[in-house]
Amino acid sequence: NKIVILISGQGSNMQAIVHACEREHWPARVAAVVSNRPDAAGLAYAAGHGIATAVVDHTAYSCREDFDAALAARIDQYSPGAIVLAGFMRVLTPAFVQRYAGRLINIHPSLLPAFPGLRTHQRALDAGVKWHGATAHLVTNDLDHGPIVAQAVVPVHDDDTEAMLAERVLEQEHRIYPAAVRALVEGRLQVRGLRVFVRPMQE
Numbered sequence: 677n678k679i680v681i682l683i684s685g686q687g688s689n690m691q692a693i694v695h696a697c698e699r700e701h702w703p704a705r706v707a708a709v710v711s712n713r714p715d716a717a718g719l720a721y722a723a724g725h726g727i728a729t730a731v732v733d734h735t736a737y738s739c740r741e742d743f744d745a746a747l748a749a750r751i752d753q754y755s756p757g758a759i760v761l762a763g764f765m766r767v768l769t770p771a772f773v774q775r776y777a778g779r780l781i782n783i784h785p786s787l788l789p790a791f792p793g794l795r796t797h798q799r800a801l802d803a804g805v806k807w808h809g810a811t812a813h814l815v816t817n818d819l820d821h822g823p824i825v826a827q828a829v830v831p832v833h834d835d836d837t838e839a840m841l842a843e844r845v846l847e848q849e850h851r852i853y854p855a856a857v858r859a860l861v862e863g864r865l866q867v868r869g870l871r872v873f874v875r876p877m878q879e
């Protein structure tokens with residue numbers, strides 16, 4: 677079973693997944709890391725781990741559909757069982773989402789359905805929430821609202837800055853996302869509407 681991870685930047689979630697996959701001997705391997713940005717720092721990490729890397733630069737395409745088609749063509753070269761969005765900062769077209777429905781997963785830095793979209797940590801601070809967190813979810817055409825696979829909660833401290841809160845959330849992302857991706861690749865997810873039932877790992 678092969679995993680393709682899509683990144684746009686530092687790729688710390690990709691690194692956490694690569695590390696867990698190797699250390700825990702998943703019945704799958706990360707076949708490729710693909711970025712929409714040639715300068716994504718995560719590409720060097722992946723190459724250093726002997727993982728194939730590719731860039732499909734969205735600025736080279738005149739429309740979203742053309743970019744998504746080129747991205748899908750690249751992904752399909754690896755015939756992955758799971759496509760993992762990890763800090764991937766592009767909204768995908770319905771055609772792309774449909775093509776990979778059921779094996780496309782994302783990590784969002786908030787407790788969905790709260791704070792979909794961008795700048796989630798500043799918005800959480802501005803809203804005065806006492807708890808914030810991260811959500812791993814299957815991707816559907818409803819942006820940031822797919823079936824929830826895993827969540828983690830972090831406290832918001834009175835003296836939190838956006839950066840401090842972001843760091844606390846990111847740390848939890850690195851914990852729940854590898855576990856969520858592992859459940860996906862091991863076929864332990866059962867989706868019923870917006871509810872996902874995760875079967876435990878065999879002893």
Ligand code: GRF
Pocket residue numbers: 683684685686687688689690762763764783784785846849
């Ligand atoms: C972070 O804000 C993370 O919360 C979100 O994407 C951004 C970059 O993540 N998932 P990564 O370090 O590129 O995985």
